[in-house]
Amino acid sequence: MSTRLATGGRLLNRGDVIRFSFNGQTLKGVQGDTLASALLANDQMLVGRSFKYHRPRGIVAAGPEEPNALVNLGSEGAFEPNQRATTTELFEDLTATSQNHWPSLEFDVGAINAKLARFMPAGFYYKMFIHPRPLWKHVYEPFIRQAAGLGKAPKGRDADSYEHFYAHCDVLVVGGGIAGLTAAHAAAQTGARVIVLEQTAHWGGRAPVDGGTVDGLPVDKVVDDLVSALIDMPNVTLRLRTMGAGVYDHGYVLGYERLTDHAPERAGPRHRLWRIRAGHTITATGAIERPLSFAGNDVPGVMLAASVRDYAVNFGVSVGDRTVVVTNNDDAYRTAIALNDAGLTVPAILDARVLPVDSPLMAAAKTAGIRVMMGHGIARVMGSKRVTGVAVCAQAGEGAVLEEIACDAVAMSGGWSPVVHLWSHCGGKLFWDTDFAMFRPDVDKAPLGADGRAFVSPAGAANGHFGLQEILGDAHAMGQGAARATGFKPKNTAAPAGDSIEEAAMAPVWLMPQGAGKALRGKTWLDYQNDVKVSDVQLAAQEGFESVEHAKRYTTLGMATDQGKLSNINGLAILSDALDQPIPQTGTTTFRPPYTPISMGAIGGEARGDVFQPIRRTPMHDWHDENGADWEPVGQWRRPYAYVRSGETVHDAVMRETQNVRENLGLLDASTLGKLVVKGPDAGKFLDMLYTNMMSTLKPGKCRYGLMCDENGFLIDDGVVARIDDQTFLCHTTTGGAERIHAHMEEWLQTEWWDWQVYVANVTEQYAQVAVVGPNARAALEAMGGMDVSKDALGFMEWADGTLGGFDVRAYRISFSGELSYEIAVRASEGQAFWDALMAVGAALGVMPYGTEALHILRAEKGFIMIGDETDGTVIPQDLGLHWALSKKKDDYLGKRAHLRSHMADPNRWKLVGLLTEDGSVLPDGAYAVADGTNANGQRNMQGRVTSSYHSPNLGKGIAMGLVLHGPDRMGEVLAFPGTDGKTYKARIVDPVFYDPDGEKQNV
């Protein structure tokens, strides 16, 4: 059984007991535990079921590479699935449940899949569930969805908050082990700004567990001294619990800081995403131990050898009373010695190698009385939910059992793989090191930055160095090199001198035993999380999936949440062997960020709730809100769609408002319309290029409606232009068009006509603008008192500055409704006060505020087009019958040349018409008019579509506008519009001006 030892545990504070629950059972751990170490201390080796076969799975590792120990953490607003127990720090009242089993972890019905394993080979799902096709949606997919998946998606709203943080530094060091700290110190001594990220809660990485000395001092003491020295340096930032998640172009690195995962009671954000720009990044990310491939290597109790050591040394936890060590290298001997030192039994070390002479570690193990069996391996592991023993065989054979050794744990080591993920994310290349059987960074092929020079350096074990002396020398050199690369001058100092036990060479072992037969290979796991076995990879190769990227996707090797941290190298070695080619030729799959999964909350950062997106508010926004506004998003603006009164539907409100404008008086908040000041000696010439019609001839004091096209000839905006003085124009744009059209103007001024003397300023938000509309509009303004707004003083399409009710205003006599209408601009800061004053004087005149839907109906009654309804980026002015706005006098304007292209001049373009249903009902917006026959794709031919459609309360029937083939020539014809409701609507083609065609009402 696994248990807490009486002594040991360098990271523990044994006096501080922590209670937590696992699958409803209350357990005890101590401060400093991870969830994994606390579970092991409580003999909870079984922690989950595998993805496909639901096999019992135990804890394998002690770090982020853990594939099995994934749990659901927390509940309700703090619920999160797929959390690794090995990287979850224990806290009081932590609640964890295991995943992927039903009804319970101990008894799982899905485990029947394991009995069917030989019927479920690689690609099983692709092969099995493809026929018959109709079964997929209702039978196969629901079944697979029920059976598959690890944790469950949370249902509650995330109760935590998250944030981003932009950080800049000269040198970023990812990894706070002895290499990272040494590199950081070397860089920081030059004066460079240094940030060091460490994903765990502790500095030093593996060094304090593995031992050795630096400059004669024990390495754990050296780590403490280095950390103290770095803390004292003002140019250094150290962050624990912060993982380097990804390396991107131009020195961009994401760090993932877990602030309150270990202390949920703390205030503040849960996670912080560091968006770092580093001049140079050092990846001191260490190495990960590889499993060995032998039958039953997934039985709970089979663990990585160094992790077994970590649990003993760091957490005072023994994973078993009798632990068999199986290895192909010297490092696992450290585990055997550490367990022996802790008073535990190591019945045997099975070493697949045959060494001519004993290495120092081997000699030490033998001296400690441990039996070492050279040239031996494991034929198979006995036990199902827990290891009960191993069957020993010769590594060179086919698995004939030589003896059985009773044990309750197996510590395996297949060698080490440098963590090259961050080095590789942005293009760092790798080479195959045959001595250590590993891919390691090719430092001559580093990722290149903005200046074309390398911006990432690997250091220490991450760079393929393992002895303490080599690690320190490499880290010191890389730290100094990074500082030099960012413009600092390192002094010529020597690296600290490391001393550690000399190790004998490892020997690659990809299958144990070497000649394992089919039965053994079918029980030999490569990817624990996705249940991929040696036999699956071999089958994939046999079926022609020879590219490592294809084999990965076919078998799902390395595609689980651990992204193959343990399985990839072993898997591609098996693939290489099956393809009879060397490993470098097979290559690796692509390393992609993040290194381990990061929370969606951290990615979103602050952008949630009220600040999910920037909502733009006019000065009268709060008034609208308090007066029943039903909001409509228009770009980032929110505009009242209608002001809904108590007892009304939205539709009722729209009808009431629309009628009231025609009969009495309406107020519209038009502040969102863009307002651009264009000034300069060449302003008229410039506007003549931007608008299709002539603007330079406009007289000061007058207004003119204008159209804008892009160089493709398509309509992009419209609005009223007012000439302020000889050199100054004020151009109105559509709501949401202000920034776009301002940018459009600046683009042409800066990049094409930079010699023209024109300045543009966006004054949209300087003004609150109110449309005062209806037969009583003039009376209302007169009641305000001030400037003369009579027909003679301020005629249609004129503007004037003055005062109204004591407010400084600019009044425009323009109309988008066909009624007597003024648009009054006041300072935005006085917008609400001005609106209040208008409402007050309007009370006697039947005033009502109206929203955007009434605005739309009023303009549609008049046949006025709306950018975004009648236009969609493919419509030109000629389509809309706006020929009158295309100047023939001008040699050039944006879009003029494009209108001559054959497709634009095609007489068969759809043209604007009015549409009236036979029965007065409302045509579905966007409906298409069908024609006879089918097109080349076998689809029904079309001859037009509805662009705007409303019920007009003033006309008492539905009105619509649309674009129709030869439309203006087909007045009176009836078209058929199939709706999505299954009905077909009939509508007659009519003139698009439905109301007051002679314009008598607006020009009074």
Place this chain on the structure above:
Amino acid sequence: MSKAVTALGGAVNADGIAAIAEVPLQGMITLRGDLAASAVKAAAQSAAGVAVPGPGQANCTGDSGLCWMSPDELLVLCPYGDVSDHVQRMQDSLGDVHALAVDVSDARASFTVTGPHARDVMAKLAPVDFHPDAFQSGMFRRTRMAQVPVAFWMRDSDSFQIICFRSQARYVFDLLSVAAQNGSAVSIF
């Protein structure tokens, strides 16, 4: 002028790691022109009472000052009540010189972020190096804050002043309040 109000009516949030406060109405004039031209410089200096700053710089004292917006644009700060006069005087003094002076006081909202952790709050929202060696008093930066454009400068060593569009005042205030929430100090500056 009593009818004029700021976008948020003087909102404050002093509950977090830095104090957020809306600044009272502030006169602002956009001045576009050739910044090397003596008439343009004179117009700016006479309104603000300070010298024209260089690229990336601001000369601000109290509610008057000049901020360098772009190679052909200055932001002139002056008391809110003086804006109309200043615009008129600038236009008069510029005469036939090709330039544009326009009142934008009401188009903007402005906030201060104050306290020892002000730099932390700023660095959560803007992709700018806020290390004291990199951003100091006298500097002026236009950039984005989360999803909207802003400009800011330092009023003193632990206080920033931010300008944004008036319509986005609520968003920016809420953003700053979230970024200043308790327990969120980063403490790296």
Place this chain on the structure above:
Amino acid sequence: MLILTCPCCGVTGEETEFHAGGEAHLTRFGPGSTDDDFESYLFMRENPKGVHFERWRHVYGCGKWFHAARCTTTLEVFGTYPAQTLAPPQELCDAISAKRPGWSWRALS
């Protein structure tokens, strides 16, 4: 994510402060141009593997357009320069030649 230096205001900022504007140094063809010239102006673009000249706007900063010479394979930025020019500065072309001997882009090399 790229970092770029705006030659107009001197700010070095990350890509989110900027807006990419497509190929640089296009010649506008207006009324009177042939169909081929106009089509080429509207639609035909370089798609090089290597040295490229692009337009960018410092949209969250000074608002100015500028040009950048950039390598489309390594993302190295050779230099930036203001937009009010018909061709890149000679010293920039020389600097590119030093790093990418034999480069060519449209008529430039």
